[in-house]
Amino acid sequence: MAITVPRPKLTWSERLYLPAIAAGMAITLRHLKDMLLGRTRVTMQYPEQKWDAQLPEHYRGAPALVKDEAGRIRCVACQLCEFICPPRAIKIEPGEIPAKDRFSKVEKYPREFDIDMIRCIFCGMCEEVCPEQAIFLRKDYAITGLTRAEMVHNKEKLLEIGGVIHGVVLKWNEKK
Amino acid sequence: MNPTVSFILITLLKIVGIVFLVILPMVSYAVYAERKVSALIQDRLGPNRVGPAGLFQPIADAMKFLLKEDFTPAHVNKLYYWLAPCLAMVPAITTIAVVPFGSTLFGVPMVIADINVGVLFVFAIASLGVYGIVIAGWASNSKYPFLGAVRSSSQMISYELSLGLAVVPIFLLIGNLRLTEVVQYQIDHGWMILPFAGNWKNPVGWLLAVPMWISFGVFAIAVFAETNRLPFDLPEAETELVGGYHTEYSSMKFALFFLGEYAAMITGSAIIVTLFLGGWHFPGVPDGSRGWIFGLINIFVFFAKIAALLFVFMWIRFTLPRFRYDQLMRLGWVFFFEIALVNIFLAAAIIGFVDR
Numbered sequence: 446m447a448i449t450v451p452r453p454k455l456t457w458s459e460r461l462y463l464p465a466i467a468a469g470m471a472i473t474l475r476h477l478k479d480m481l482l483g484r485t486r487v488t489m490q491y492p493e494q495k496w497d498a499q500l501p502e503h504y505r506g507a508p509a510l511v512k513d514e515a516g517r518i519r520c521v522a523c524q525l526c527e528f529i530c531p532p533r534a535i536k537i538e539p540g541e542i543p544a545k546d547r548f549s550k551v552e553k554y555p556r557e558f559d560i561d562m563i564r565c566i567f568c569g570m571c572e573e574v575c576p577e578q579a580i581f582l583r584k585d586y587a588i589t590g591l592t593r594a595e596m597v598h599n600k601e602k603l604l605e606i607g608g609v610i611h612g613v614v615l616k617w618n619e620k621k
Numbered sequence: 622m623n624p625t626v627s628f629i630l631i632t633l634l635k636i637v638g639i640v641f642l643v644i645l646p647m648v649s650y651a652v653y654a655e656r657k658v659s660a661l662i663q664d665r666l667g668p669n670r671v672g673p674a675g676l677f678q679p680i681a682d683a684m685k686f687l688l689k690e691d692f693t694p695a696h697v698n699k700l701y702y703w704l705a706p707c708l709a710m711v712p713a714i715t716t717i718a719v720v721p722f723g724s725t726l727f728g729v730p731m732v733i734a735d736i737n738v739g740v741l742f743v744f745a746i747a748s749l750g751v752y753g754i755v756i757a758g759w760a761s762n763s764k765y766p767f768l769g770a771v772r773s774s775s776q777m778i779s780y781e782l783s784l785g786l787a788v789v790p791i792f793l794l795i796g797n798l799r800l801t802e803v804v805q806y807q808i809d810h811g812w813m814i815l816p817f818a819g820n821w822k823n824p825v826g827w828l829l830a831v832p833m834w835i836s837f838g839v840f841a842i843a844v845f846a847e848t849n850r851l852p853f854d855l856p857e858a859e860t861e862l863v864g865g866y867h868t869e870y871s872s873m874k875f876a877l878f879f880l881g882e883y884a885a886m887i888t889g890s891a892i893i894v895t896l897f898l899g900g901w902h903f904p905g906v907p908d909g910s911r912g913w914i915f916g917l918i919n920i921f922v923f924f925a926k927i928a929a930l931l932f933v934f935m936w937i938r939f940t941l942p943r944f945r946y947d948q949l950m951r952l953g954w955v956f957f958f959e960i961a962l963v964n965i966f967l968a969a970a971i972i973g974f975v976d977r
Contacts, residue, residue: 487666
């Protein structure tokens with residue numbers, strides 16, 4: 446069934462369009478004038494001004510591995526983050542801690558730990574799933590590179606971004 | 622020196638001076654101004670990276686255009702594909718030849734070719750601009766450029782009528798097609814739309830300004846349509862036709878279309894200034910025969926008026942939405958054509974019945 450939409454009845458001056466055009470021109474001119482006089486607030490000029498200081502605590506930037514106070518890597522290469530990662534950006538190559546080592550009960554350490562930042566979607570699943578609190582989403586957001594290989598963060602790069610986080614680390618505890 | 626040789630040399634000097642030192646830099650800075658004005662109207666900052674306030678942006682753009690790959694698609698008609706960008710640029714610049722851009726400088730009249738059919742030459746050459754667009758659209762062998770070209774040709778032909786008719790009242794009044802005479806008349810009797818000079822207390826002068834204002838409005842709008850500027854930019858409507866007639870073009874060939882549009886804007890403004898706004902004349906400033914400094918001031922005044930008109934072009938572009946195609950045609954054929962036609966009779970009546 447056809448529905449007839451009632452058209453608004455335009456007055457004579459509205460059908461002439463000229464008042465509307467003049468009003469529009471006045472609006473654009475006012476915006477131009479306000480910009481020239483510096484009355485308009487403009488968006489932040491990114492590379493010069495950054496909003497890093499205003500980033501909230503829960504900001505999800507680039508994922509990174511962290512060390513504890515003693516400078517030891519927290520990761521135990523359990524590979525939970527590798528499994529949970531939705532875009533499969535994480536690749537871990539575990540290494541074995543030898544039996545006579547003091548921390549042999551930990552059994553594994555990450556020999557290689559790669560996060561492909563082209564794939565990473567900054568979802569924070571890895572941080573959430575990590576039982577050792579070894580991987581965190583830090584506040585770096587400008588991840589750039591000229592090649593695909595450059596965009597893969599290896600273990601050294603991840604540790605460099607991650608830095609040190611203080612707090613209880615279960616795995617070094619002899620009794621647990 | 623042989624007078625013929627010196628004439629040729631002086632003319633060449635004027636051509637080089639006006640085209641390469643004034644028009645082309647003005648074209649490239651018109652692009653910059655367009656971006657800046659649009660940004661300011663839309664509460665943005667616009668180009669501000671290259672040089673102070675982004676002033677070197679046109680140079681960077683030109684470098685980019687020159688260094689880009691000049692790609693010719695395999696499916697195009699090569700000859701016309703290469704010809705079209707030149708045809709888009711050349712008429713726009715050629716028109717400036719008959720426009721008096723200043724009084725005299727060291728006794729040399731500041732007009733490249735002071736021919737007695739000035740305004741006819743302008744219309745004849747400006748109409749050639751449509752060939753650049755039509756040939757580009759046809760040679761591209763692709764549907765969107767073709768549609769853009771078809772639209773452009775019908776739009777330009779439609780609005781050329783009102784363009785031509787709108788200037789008839791001026792030549793009824795002056796009785797001479799020479800553009801320098803038009804300027805001289807306006808110096809003696811006041812600008813066409815602002816008859817303040819001469820016997821300005823005479824109400825007849827102000828009565829005559831009424832048809833001149835109508836002419837000015839119709840002519841200015843027709844110039845908008847002729848130069849494919851918003852709100853008449855149907856030939857290159859991005860939202861409907863991708864890029865319009867220059868969809869298949871890249872690199873410097875695209876830039877030529879782009880610059881051709883701005884050159885057409887500048888020449889269109891130059892014609893408006895010459896016909897309606899007193900050309901290089903500014904009240905109280907004598908012409909170049911009183912000293913070269915006044916000659917320079919006259920040239921500056923002329924280009925300042927053009928710049929003011931260019932600002933209006935940009936201001937309108939970022940205010941008004943694009944017309945629908947049928948609205949465009951209706952506006953051209955039903956309104957402006959009739960208004961221009963009636964205006965001729967109005968002007969003729971005023972000129973005829975009122976004793977000047």
